[in-house]
Amino acid sequence: MSELLIEIKDLECRIDNQKILKGLNLKINKGEVHAIMGPNGSGKSTLSSVLAGNDNYEVTSGSINFLGEEISEMSPEERSWKGMFLAFQYPVEIPGVSNINFLRTALNERNKYYGVDSIPAKDFLKMVAEKSELVGLNNKLKNRSVNEGFSGGEKKRNEIFQMAMLDPKLSILDETDSGLDIDALKIVANGVNKLKSSENATVVITHYQRLLDYIVPDFVHVLHEGKIIKSGDKSLALELEKKGYDWLKTDENI
């Protein structure tokens, strides 16, 4: 029944001649939530960047099939138009560009790609009001420069706000929970859950099982040294919380 959204096969990539992903396999169907956990430096953010199309990373072998299309060579903007979204671990500040102008441009660029008219100002503002409420984004932040002077938590909410505005097919949330207190975490998780549908999928990258109480995963994967070394259901996250990662680092896995 379930429909394939993305399939990553034997993915290897490098930066500055340093191999980071070393044969990664992952398959995600529409309607699923996947969690990726793993120690610092294991390659979680690298995987997100490669999926979003950051060409600082060179894909040296393997394939990424997204909605039936090989996307390894596709530009980041085209991936976005097709429904890829990355909530950055470290959202970038863009001085002088207002959040709202940024988002209007993003939506209009996508409309242009699909040959659709620009979104009327009124509809756009209505959408902004709706979606910012979903993640409890402070009204004032909408007119400020993108992420400039935002607190850690505000930046993370702003990422999910953008996700809500763009309504992607695949959302990758890279440590969205870090920098959020428990109340903010609940609000953001609630927002993410509301955006879930049978047509899209979510990848949650996190260190802590805490977030997974609120965004409940169908699958949990452990990434270690550029490879997925174990997959399971949500009980795996609880086990990791208790035992750490060391018990997984057996010889055969490394």
Place this chain on the structure above:
Amino acid sequence: MIIKDLNHNSLHKENSKFDLEALNLGSFPNRKEERWKYTPLRALKKINFHNQLNFKIEHLSSLGIPKIEGFLIVLENGKFNSLLSNTIDLKGTELSFLNGTNIANNSDEPNHKDYFTNLNFSFLTEKVVLKIKPDVNINQPINFVNIISDDNCISNTQFNIDVFENSKLHIRQYFLGSSNSKNGFINHRNAVSLKSQSSLTIDKFQDLNQNFNFCNEFIDQEQESKFIMNTFSASGVILRNDVFNNVNGKNCHSELNGVFAPIEKQHFDNHTTINHFVADCKSFENYKGVIKESGVGVFNGKVIVHQDAQKIEAFQKNNNILLDDESKIYSKPELEIYADDVRCSHGSTTGRFDEEALFYLRSRGISVKKSLELMTLGFINEVIEKSTDSEYKEFILNKIT
């Protein structure tokens, strides 16, 4: 308002041919001079100029500027074009022209004996004098459009602006080259006198296409006056602005801002000198360069705080973005301080757009071209924002990004 049309249809000082180097006006500037070190004038030197004063433009709209409502003075190829102008009656103002043989009655003296000032005075064909009487607040901007529309035409023009005590004025200047003309040259002089407690804002826009524009600007400020000049340089073969702002009275505010965006071998040069002669004044400078496709930018800003000018606050900055390896900027902020109790700072930065920011925008579905546009806008926003009129702001952004 009184319009003194001193003599409009008489002889012009016309020369059929100009060889700039052969004129007896002092030595033609070269790169051995400090002030011309970064701006070679080869392209200008080799043109054979004429100054036959013809009109060619039928509608200002053909020049790509928004429709101008209200008070409008248009000069074309060095001559007042009354058909394109709209010098409606404005209370408290006095407008006069000096041209034809009466140009000999020009009472001004060049206060700088440099080549282009000499050229301007020697071959002046139109001088506009605008006086704002005391205690007058002109709400609508006054527009001054100076056009070159004839190939190889040299236009030497002057605009004097006298704002009397306690009056307020906003001027928009447009220096324009028609898109089908080339090798024309507007050599212009602005002379501004601000009496005590007066205020003047000049928005200056330069869009010369294949033509040249040099502006020498002299601003004299008396006490408690406020002067703001925003210079937006969009196109031209060589654009050169020389601003000399003399602050002669206490508690003045002086502000020079600019955005210059040369592309495709265009060369835009901003020289500024702010002279603080007396105490208790503030000056601000903020110039932004956005340079791409072999464009060249020059910024040389000098703030001089003279001996008795205590408690001066002077801030100057020049930030530049180079969009590729072929583009260049020469930036030289200078402070000369002879007083001891002052707060001054100056700084210059030159960089590239942040790759991470570019990726961030692209990951949201914004193309490279549009992303660079957005970041450019973000970069120059600080200066563009100084303009309160959203339509004008939009227009400038469109022309510059």
